[in-house]
Amino acid sequence: MISAAGRLAIVLLAVCAAGCARSRSEDAQLAGGPAYFGDVTPPEHDVFTFNLGAEPESFDPALATGQPDGRVCRLMFEGLTQPDPRTLETRPAQAYRWDVSADGLTYTFHLRPGLTWTDGHPVTAEDFRWSWIRVLRPETGSRYANLLGSVVNATAFTNGELTDERQVGIAAPDDSTLVVRLAAPTAYFLDLTQFYTLLPVPRWTIEQHGNRWTQPANVVSNGPFVLRTWRQNDRFEFTKNPRFWNAAAVRLAGVVGLSLDDQNAATNLYKAGVIDWQPGGYLPSTFIPSLRRYADFVHSGYQGVYFYGFNVTRKPLDNLWVRRALSYAIDRDAIATDLLKKSRDPWGNMTPTGFPGYQHPEPVRFDPELARQYLARGGFPGGRGFPKLSILISTSEDLRRMAEAVQAMWKRELGIDVTITNQEWGSYMQATKSLQFDIVSRSWIGDYLDPNTFLSCFVTGDGNNRTGWSNPGYDQRLRAAAAELEPARRLATLSEAEAILLDESPVAPIYHMATNELIKPYVRGLYPTPLNVHPLTYLWIDRGAPAGATASHQVR
């Protein structure tokens, strides 16, 4: 007789054997072919499933504030222009062409004929005008209202100094023409029209349903996909929009975005073949070294810089030589290579790579001898008498390890002691904004492909400056660049400004951001891009692709 426990063991063994027989090897691999991380069986239907990274806060374009929000908005709505999936250059979308006046101040967009919303209303230039004015209205509460800051009277309107919306430089003289007047030439204005904040929204639906207009039952949109279901903290399901002007070119039948905020769980779902794309920023950093060998792992540069900011309103950081000494004593190579396992690149500039035509000024570098000389000139030879400063970080294992590395470098090279202060996010933000720190760990990510998105932060009094630093020569160059119409001269002026910033060192750049993502080999049309922006409209699932796995059991 077999005991109950014995029988249970047999059943378990049988389950295990069945499971093992069905499962593929740890990594799907063809004989001699590339290795992939987990299941590579294409989905049965043309439905693309990806990780949104977190629950979107809002999918009303005017209120959307981050990557997850933006991705949902861009599936549902289409703007005047759209980014090229590879280069992010501005391409026609709802507008099929545009003219820019010779003085660079007037942009005239021409909409395609026959555009419609999902409820059959025609898409008109007035819809765009109303949507953009809505972004600017203070009562809308759009955090990106200043994207339109270069438009005539836009800032005054947002700050409530002007209440007549007709005085704002956005007009729709007829149904298919949108005219935008700028207060000063803005080289990157066209790029801004790709941004999700400026997507058009349906006025009548918003007026009828108020802030519930984005509910799946109410929402009316004009983009490639329609929102069918939304379950909070779980998933968004979209199906193809047959009324979309370019529906014939849309090959996916649907898209599913999962609100996954745990990076390990999301990576497991990718491995099990439930999600087809683990976008940049959502891979646990400890996984990266071991993921490198897989063919579906994609590493690329990202328009972002990680840096330390110095509070120049505090002693001794008001001293130029002290700031330079600290910056030159940071071994950026060691941080990127040893600590971050080459998942990032060491970087000594405040603007990242990837701006065509922009010449970076001389970067700051690791030079301990020079750093010691600077510190001596600052009044602290050998680090003697240097007060105990603190590095402020927000709670994160990686940030702490980095701060500890910098702490050790400064001790070793300069003979000074610093402490590390760790605060949870809310307190950290408050401290950073109100200059309640000595040295702060920060990063900045570009909104559009232009050095201006990095350099404008450090203009005197800018809300994102957060160092207390002010330099008239720097401010003057940023103003001059904004008014400059000739692209090469404009970039040269910005480069001069960056040289001032690096020379004055209110900030010490440390590494260039990178995206590390996982893309299933059967996904086509999805490319790494410098802004981690990925137009998903024209993706497709390639069923002919690698056929690596012998999967019969789909965990979904």
Place this chain on the structure above:
Amino acid sequence: MTRFLIRRLLTIVPTLWAIATLTFFMLRWAPGGPFLAERDIPEGVRAQLEHTYGLDRPLGEQYLTFLGRAVRFDFGPSYKYPARQVREIIAGALPVSLELGALALLVALLIGVPIGVVAAVRHNRAEDHAAMGLALAGVSIPNFVLGPLLVLVFSLGLFVLPPALWRGPESRILPVLTLSTAYVAYIARLTRAGMLEVLRQDFVRTARAKGLPEHQVVMRHAMRLGILPVVSYLGPAAARILMGSVVVESVFQIPGLGRYLVNAAFNRDYTLVMGGVLFYAAFLLILNLMVDVAYTWLDPRVELA
């Protein structure tokens, strides 16, 4: 009984008020705020946002408004998710947490009580040692270790169960197992201790003397009193397990309440935190009351006054 209920219900009100007040002021005194972000918000927009949420009013006035609304369980819109009412968020996430918790509690009882009874009946024998060894292991393994281990074996190794998400019956298995393990262990120990004490008492001896078969003595007579410690443990345990386990919901990415509340605190989402805390407190107080009532039913010696 009625007097008891009324008295207890009356003490719940000041308790909730104290919790609400403490939470309200602790949140406001925490540095940072809901509208602080890496990217600066235009001044006009910030002023408008603060006005919309009443943050530009004196703190005392904000507090009174908050209390007035809280009585009706209205906390207004979430700060982080401006298009959603706190009430809706809780209503949407609660059923998920309740389902996960109820299943886990059920599993814990179905496994834990029998293990405890067997251990007590077979006191100091091999079965007892095995059961208590298992219980010790169950209590000692934290959720955040057990969950990923189960995922590693069943999802990434055997490919038989999904590694995460809350979709379809098969997705329930791993999270429920993970969540129930610690409770199984605890319930087994409580049952064993309770049963050991009861089995030594006179009325059990009487029952045996009457010639009742042993299983009847244990199941019908001893069990009813022996599981009293489990019942009193169930109140707080149910409140904890039903309101969502932050760890299990996060490991398995389950759209329950626990995940929301923790994120809300980090985001300084004042309204969502307040709504969540008060809801949780009320839930806990009411469950404790129910446990007291259940006591009288199980143990005739207990009188409510």
